[in-house]
Amino acid sequence: MKRLELISRILITVAVLEAIGTPLFIWARTPLIHAKVAENGGWSPDVIHANAGEPLTLHLTSDDVVHGFAVGQMDMQSVDVMPGKVTDLTLTFDKPGIYTFFCTRWCGLNHWRMRGTIEVSGSSSDPAPASPPLYIFLGLNIDAPHDAHSIPDGRPSVISGQQLASNLPFEQSVDYYHTHSPYQVFKELKSTSLTEAQRWDVVASIWQSNTTPESLANGQHLYAQNCAACHGENGAGNGVFADKLAAAGETSKQNMAGDANMIRQTPANFTDPARMLGASPTLLQGKILRGGMGTGMPSWGSIFTPEQIWDLIAYLYSFQFEYQR
Amino acid sequence: MNSRIILLLLAMVGLVVAFAPLPVQPIAPQEQTFRIDARQFAYSPSELKVNSGDTVTIQLISTDVVHGLYVDGYDISVEADPGQTATLTFVANKPGSFRFRCNVTCGAMHPFMIGKLIVGRNDWLYRSIGLSALALVGVVVSVKQKA
Amino acid sequence: MAKIELTRSLFIKNALKSRYPQLAIFIVMLVGYVFAILAGLIGTPVGSRNFSIVFVWIAWWAVLILVAVPFFGRGWCAVCPIPLPGEWLQRGAVLSPPDKKPKWPNLRWPKFLRNIWLQNISFLLLALFSSVLLTTPNITGIVLAVMLFAAIGLSMIFERRSFCRYLCPVGGFIGLYSQTAPIELRIKNKQVCVACEGKPCYSGNENGYGCPWDVFPGGLTKNTYCGLCMECIRTCPHDNIAINLRPFSADLAKPSTRIDEAFKAFIMLGSAMIYAGVLLGPWGTFKDAAYHVGTSAWFIYAIIFLAIIFVILPGFFTLGILKTKSALPLKQRFASLATALIPLGLMFWVAFSLSFVLTNASYIFASLSDPLGLGWDLFGTANAAWQPMLTSILAPAQTLALVGGLIWSARTAQKAANEIKTSSIPVIAFCFIATLVMFWLLV
Numbered sequence: 001m002k003r004l005e006l007i008s009r010i011l012i013t014v015a016v017l018e019a020i021g022t023p024l025f026i027w028a029r030t031p032l033i034h035a036k037v038a039e040n041g042g043w044s045p046d047v048i049h050a051n052a053g054e055p056l057t058l059h060l061t062s063d064d065v066v067h068g069f070a071v072g073q074m075d076m077q078s079v080d081v082m083p084g085k086v087t088d089l090t091l092t093f094d095k096p097g098i099y100t101f102f103c104t105r106w107c108g109l110n111h112w113r114m115r116g117t118i119e120v121s122g123s124s125s126d127p128a129p130a131s132p133p134l135y136i137f138l139g140l141n142i143d144a145p146h147d148a149h150s151i152p153d154g155r156p157s158v159i160s161g162q163q164l165a166s167n168l169p170f171e172q173s174v175d176y177y178h179t180h181s182p183y184q185v186f187k188e189l190k191s192t193s194l195t196e197a198q199r200w201d202v203v204a205s206i207w208q209s210n211t212t213p214e215s216l217a218n219g220q221h222l223y224a225q226n227c228a229a230c231h232g233e234n235g236a237g238n239g240v241f242a243d244k245l246a247a248a249g250e251t252s253k254q255n256m257a258g259d260a261n262m263i264r265q266t267p268a269n270f271t272d273p274a275r276m277l278g279a280s281p282t283l284l285q286g287k288i289l290r291g292g293m294g295t296g297m298p299s300w301g302s303i304f305t306p307e308q309i310w311d312l313i314a315y316l317y318s319f320q321f322e323y324q325r
Numbered sequence: 326m327n328s329r330i331i332l333l334l335l336a337m338v339g340l341v342v343a344f345a346p347l348p349v350q351p352i353a354p355q356e357q358t359f360r361i362d363a364r365q366f367a368y369s370p371s372e373l374k375v376n377s378g379d380t381v382t383i384q385l386i387s388t389d390v391v392h393g394l395y396v397d398g399y400d401i402s403v404e405a406d407p408g409q410t411a412t413l414t415f416v417a418n419k420p421g422s423f424r425f426r427c428n429v430t431c432g433a434m435h436p437f438m439i440g441k442l443i444v445g446r447n448d449w450l451y452r453s454i455g456l457s458a459l460a461l462v463g464v465v466v467s468v469k470q471k472a
Numbered sequence: 473m474a475k476i477e478l479t480r481s482l483f484i485k486n487a488l489k490s491r492y493p494q495l496a497i498f499i500v501m502l503v504g505y506v507f508a509i510l511a512g513l514i515g516t517p518v519g520s521r522n523f524s525i526v527f528v529w530i531a532w533w534a535v536l537i538l539v540a541v542p543f544f545g546r547g548w549c550a551v552c553p554i555p556l557p558g559e560w561l562q563r564g565a566v567l568s569p570p571d572k573k574p575k576w577p578n579l580r581w582p583k584f585l586r587n588i589w590l591q592n593i594s595f596l597l598l599a600l601f602s603s604v605l606l607t608t609p610n611i612t613g614i615v616l617a618v619m620l621f622a623a624i625g626l627s628m629i630f631e632r633r634s635f636c637r638y639l640c641p642v643g644g645f646i647g648l649y650s651q652t653a654p655i656e657l658r659i660k661n662k663q664v665c666v667a668c669e670g671k672p673c674y675s676g677n678e679n680g681y682g683c684p685w686d687v688f689p690g691g692l693t694k695n696t697y698c699g700l701c702m703e704c705i706r707t708c709p710h711d712n713i714a715i716n717l718r719p720f721s722a723d724l725a726k727p728s729t730r731i732d733e734a735f736k737a738f739i740m741l742g743s744a745m746i747y748a749g750v751l752l753g754p755w756g757t758f759k760d761a762a763y764h765v766g767t768s769a770w771f772i773y774a775i776i777f778l779a780i781i782f783v784i785l786p787g788f789f790t791l792g793i794l795k796t797k798s799a800l801p802l803k804q805r806f807a808s809l810a811t812a813l814i815p816l817g818l819m820f821w822v823a824f825s826l827s828f829v830l831t832n833a834s835y836i837f838a839s840l841s842d843p844l845g846l847g848w849d850l851f852g853t854a855n856a857a858w859q860p861m862l863t864s865i866l867a868p869a870q871t872l873a874l875v876g877g878l879i880w881s882a883r884t885a886q887k888a889a890n891e892i893k894t895s896s897i898p899v900i901a902f903c904f905i906a907t908l909v910m911f912w913l914l915v
Contacts, residue, residue: 008566012499019503020510023844027514030846037390059847063517065431066391083430084521085855086847106407107390229408240388240407343871366763367756397831397863421867422915424752426831428858430520433607434763436832441754450915453871457907460875461900464882 033060035067035081035103038110043101045116052096052122060087068104071118072303078104096122100302106229109244112298133301134178135286142286148183148278152200155322161205164198177210181280182320204321211314216323219315222308230267230296235319237269245296265295270319277320284313328467335463342455347448349420354378361385363392363405363427366434377420377445383413393429396442402428420445476717477660479705488702488715491567502553505616507843512613516845520858522609523843526835528616529606534829536646537821545650549643549699554619555636555684558627563681578631581638581686587732591644592739596781598641599743600774603751603762633684636699643699648736649818650695651723652880656716657689657698657705664712665690673704673713680706689713694723696733721880727811727888731803734810735786741813741906742781744820748913752827785906792898800892808892809899812885816903819877820910823870827914831860870914878907 034044040063050056060069062083070078071091079087081103093099103114135142180188182203189199211219223231230239249265270276288309291299300309357379362369363386375381385394385405395402398419405411427438479485487493504527512524519525540547560566564574598605598615605611623635636643659665673689676682680703683689687697689704705713728734750758761773790806798805834856841854848854881903882896889896 005565005567005570008495012502012560012566015499015503016506019507023507023510024514027844027846032846061516061845061847064433066429084516084518084845085842086845088847105391106387109389111407224409225406227408229406233408233410240386364756366759368754369756371754371756395860397860400860400863424754430518433519434603434759436520436607436828437603437751437759439752439754447915449867449871450911453874453911453915454908456871456875457878457904457911460879461882461904464879464886464900468883468886 031059032086033058035060035062035069035114036064037108038113039108040064042114043103043116047116048101048118050091050093050118050120052093052120055090055092056118057088057090060089061085065107066105067107067114069101070104072100072102073305074099080105091118093118093120096120102303104225109241109248109296111229115302133286133289134282138179138282140280140282140286142283142290146181146278146283147274148181148186150183150186150196151273151277152197154197155320156197156200156204157322158201158204158208158324159322160198161201161203162208164194165202165205165209168192168202172206172209174210177206178281178285181283182207182277182317184280186277204323207314207317207321208323211311215311215314216318218308219311219313220318222304222312223315226300227312231270232267235270235316237267237272239267241296242267248296267296270316273320276317281310281313284316285309288312331466332463335459335466339456339459342459343452347446347451349377349445352376352378354380354416356380356382358382358384361394361440362388363394363438364388365390365432366427366438368394368425368438368440371440373440373442375417375442375444377417379417379444381415381417385411385413390431391429392427392431392438394425394440395428396423396425398423404429417442417444421449422447475656478655478715478717480714484715485705489705491706494702495566497551498553498556501551502556505553505620509613509616509620511843512609512611512616514844515609517609518845519607519609520832520835521838521842521845523839524609524612524616525607526839528612530829530832531836534825534833536642537825538829541646541649541653542818542822543653544655544700545653545695546643546646546699547653547655548646549636550701552636552642554623554640555627555633557620558624558635559633559684561624562627569676569678569681576627577629579629581630581634585638587730588638588644588647588736589732590639591641592732592736594639595641595644595736595739595743596778599739600777601765602747603759604765607763632682632686633699637685637697644736645740647696648733648740648814650698652721652815652818653695654718654720656695656718656722657700658692658714658716659690660712660714662690664710668710668712672707672709676703677707677709680704682707693726694728696723696728721815721884724811724814724884725887725891727808727891729800729804729807731807734807735782737810737813737817738785738789739781740817741820742785743777744817744824745906745910745913746777746780748820748824748910752824753913789899789902792902793894796895796898798892798894800894805892805894808888809885809894809896811888812881812896812899812903814881815884816877816881816906819873819880820906822877823873823910823914826866826869826873830862830866832858833861834859867915871911874907874910874914878903 033048036042036044048056048058060079060081062081064083066083067081068078069081069087069089070076076091079089081087097120099118099120101116101118103111107114185203185206186199189202192199194202224233228239230241230245231237232239232242246266268275287297288304289299289301291297304312354376357375359370359373359382361383383394383403385392385403387405387407389407391404391406393402393404394413398421399415401413401415403411403413421444423442423444425440425442427435431438479488508524508528511522515522515524536548562574562576564570564572605615619635619640622639626634626639668690671688671690672682674682683704684701685697685699692698749755750762758773761769764770789810790802793805793809794802800808835858837853837856841851842848882900885896885899885903889899
C-alpha cells in the first residue's frame with residue numbers, strides 16, 4: 001500500500017500547510033489600524049500618509065474595548081471601532097497638512113490621549129498662517145485665578161434680563177461678549193439703576209443673545225461626549241474619572257505647594273459661580289484650546305472647530321444662567 | 326410497601342415540587358431605581374432585589390470604558406459611555422433569579438461580567454433543593470427495599 | 473440491561489477497522505487544531521471574535537462535556553489531533569505499519585510517573601490560569617502549540633502515546649469520566665486471549681501497531697485508559713475485540729482504589745464549584761483575583777483554590793467516612809468511595825458548562841465567517857449578533873443535570889459501599905451538600 005501511504009502523506013502536508021499558509025498570507029497583506037486603550041499604546045500605526053485629493057481607505061479595528069474614530073476639524077461623522085470587528089472608512093482631504101485623528105468613545109482615563117496624525121501631502125499654495133487665538137492676542141493669562149468677587153444669590157434669569165436689557169443704552173457686540181467675563185459686565189452695569197439681581201439677569205440675557213438654541217444643543221452634545229466623563233454630567237467636576245484624575249494629580253504635584261494646587265488637579269466645577277462668572281469666553285476658549293498645564297485637561301485645538309468651541313462655551317454658561325430652551 | 330409504588334409516589338411529589346404554583350405574597354408594585362456603576366469587570370452593586378411587578382429603573386454608569394447591561398430572561402439591554410448615564414426601565418413581571426451581564430465587549434473578562442437580579446423569590450432554587458431531597462429519599466428507599 | 477455488541481454489524485466493524493475514515497477525520501481535526509493555533513497567535517486579541525477562543529472553549533468544550541464524554545467516554549481521544557504528528561513520525565507511517573520501522577529510542581515511561589498525578593498537575597495549572605487562558609487568544613494559541621510540540625517531543629523519546637496517557641490535562645479527566653459512558657471496548661472471550669501467542673494487540677503486527685495507550689486489551693475491565701484508537705481491533709488475529717453498548721456507569725460497579733484517581737475526582741468536583749462561583753457569580757473581587765495572575769490577590773486565590781481541592785473537600789469527605797466500620801484501611805476506603813464523586817463531578821461540569829455555552833454559543837456563527845477578526849465574511853454571518861440561546865430551559869436543564877447527578881452518585885456510593893461492606897450515608901450526605909452548594913451558585 002505504498003501509494004496510498006504516499007498520497008495520504010501528501011494530503012496531510014498540503015492540508016496543514018494550506019491551513020497555515022493561506023490565512024497567514026492574507027493576514028500579512030491586510031493593513032489594519034489597531035485601536036488600543038492609550039495605556040497600551042493607543043493607535044497603531046499612529047501616523048498615516050495620504051495625498052490631497054485622493055481617497056484614503058482605512059480599515060479600523062479595536063484590540064480591546066469600544067473605540068471610535070474621527071478626524072479633527074473635519075466635517076465628518078465619527079465611526080465606531082468595535083473590538084474584533086473591522087470598520088472601513090474612506091476619506092478625502094482637499095488640502096494638504098497634518099490632520100489629527102482621535103478616539104471618540106471614552107475608553108479610560110487617558111482616552112483623550114488616543115490621537116494620531118494623518119500627513120496629507122500634495123502641491124499647494126503656502127498654507128494660510130494660523131492666526132493666534134484670542135487669548136494670546138489679548139495677552140490674557142489663562143492660568144491666573146479668575147474668581148468673580150461677587151456672585152448672584154440664585155440663578156440669573158434670562159427672561160427677566162431680556163425685559164430689562166431692552167431699556168439699556170449700549171450695544172453688545174460679539175467682541176464685547178468674547179472679551180468680557182459675566183462679572184466684568186455685571187460691574188459695568190453699576191452705572192445703571194438696577195439692583196444686583198437685576199444686573200445679573202441682564203448679564204444672563206446678554207449671554208443668551210450671543211448664542212442660538214441650535215448652538216446650545218450642539219454644545220450640550222459635545223459636552224456629553226467629550227467633557228462629562230471628567231467634569232460630570234451636571235458640570236460639578238465630579239465625573240466618573242474625577243477621582244482617578246485627583247489620584248494622578250497627587251503624583252504630579254512636584255514642587256507646587258498646598259491644597260490650592262490640588263484643586264487644579266480635579267476637573268473644574270462649572271456650577272461654581274465664582275469660578276465661572278469670573279471667566280470670559282476668551283479665557284474658556286484658551287483653556288479648551290490649549291489644555292491644562294500639569295493637569296488632565298486635554299488640548300482640543302486640533303480637534304474642535306472654532307464654531308464647536310464657541311457652542312461648547314455657550315453651553316458651559318448654562319450651568320450658571322437660567323437659559324430658555 | 327412495594328418500592329415501585331414508593332418511587333411512583335416520590336415522582337408525583339416531585340412533579341408537585343417542580344411545577345405547583347407557590348404562594349405569592351401580594352406586595353403592591355413600586356417604582357424602584359438603582360444606580361449601578363460598571364467597571365472592568367464588575368457591576369456595583371452586583372446583586373439587586375425587587376418585588377414581582379415593580380417598575381425597575383436601572384441607571385447604568387460606566388466608569389472606565391463603554392459597558393452594557395443585558396438582563397437574562399427579560400432579553401432587554403442598555404449601553405452607557407463614561408460620562409453619559411444610560412437608563413433602562415422595565416416591569417419585573419417574571420419572578421425568579423436572573424443574571425444580568427455586559428453585552429458590549431469591554432475587555433478580556435467581558436463574558437464573565439455578571440450581576441444577579443432577584444425578582445420576588447428565587448422559587449426555582451427552592452424547588453431544586455426540594456427535588457434533590459426527594460431524589461435522595463428515593464435512592465435510599467429503593468436500596469432498602471432491595472436489601 | 474445487557475450489552476449490545478456494536479461490532480457485530482459488519483458495516484460498523486469495517487468502518488472502525490479501516491484506516492481511511494479515521495484518517496479523513498484526523499486530517500480535518502489536525503487542520504482545525506493548527507488553524508486554531510494560528511488564529512490565537514495572529515488573530516484579533518479580542519477573545520469573542522477569535523476562532524481559537526470560540527472554537528476551543530465554547531464549541532469544542534460544549535461538544536466534549538455535553539456529548540463526547542457522557543455518551544462516548546474517551547471518544548474525543550479517538551479523534552484528537554494532538555498525538556498525530558508525533559505518532560506518525562514515531563511509527564514511520566500514517567497508515568499501516570511500514571516495512572522498515574524508524575529507530576526512535578521508544579523508552580518506557582518511568583515507573584514512578586506511571587499514574588495520573590502529572591495529569592492532575594497539568595489540569596490544575598490550566599485551571600489556575602483559566603481566566604487568562606479562556607479569554608486571551610494568544611495564550612490559548614501558545615498552550616495548544618505547547619501541547620502539540622510536547623506530544624511530538626515525547627513521541628520521539630518514549631514509546632507509544634506517552635503524552636496522551638501521562639501528561640494530557642484533558643485525558644486525565646475524560647479518562648476518569650469515561651467510566652460512566654455507555655460505550656466500551658472489551659475482549660469477547662478471555663480464553664482466546666490466554667491461548668494467543670505474541671499478544672499482537674499489545675506488541676503490534678503487520679496489520680497495526682501495539683496499543684498506543686500502553687494498555688493490554690486482553691485485561692481491559694474499565695474504560696479509564698483505553699483511548700478508542702482501534703489499533704487492537706486491527707491487530708487481533710482472532711477477531712476477539714468488540715465495541716459494546718452497555719448501561720451507563722457500568723465501570724463504577726468496580727470502584728478503583730487508586731489515590732491519584734480519587735484526587736482527580738476531587739479536582740474536577742472542586743474546580744467545577746469554584747468556576748461556578750468565580751466565573752458565573754456576581755462577585756467582582758474574585759474575578760479580579762482570578763484574572764490578575766501574579767498579583768498577591770491571585771496568589772491568595774490560587775492558595776484557596778488548591779486548599780478547597782486538596783484539603784477542604786477531601787477533608788470533609790474523610791471526616792465523614794472516618795467513623796464508618798469497614799475491613800478496608802482508610803486510604804482505600806477513601807479512594808473507593810470517592811468513585812461516587814465521578815458522576816457527580818461530570819454533572820456539575822455539565823450544569824456549569826450549559827450556562828456559559830448557551831449564553832455565548834452565538835459567537836460561533838460570527839467566528840465561522842471571520843475567524844481572525846480581519847474583516848472577512850466567509851459565510852455571511854460575520855455580523856451575527858451576540859444573543860443568549862434557550863435561556864428559558866437553562867435552569868430546568870441544570871436542575872435535571874444536578875438532581876440526576878445526585879441520584880447517580882448516591883447509587884454509585886451505595887454500590888461502592890456495598891463492595892467494601894461499609895455505610896454509604898456519609899458519602900451520600902457529602903454529595904447532597906455539594907449539590908446544594910452548586911445549586912446556590914448556579915441557579
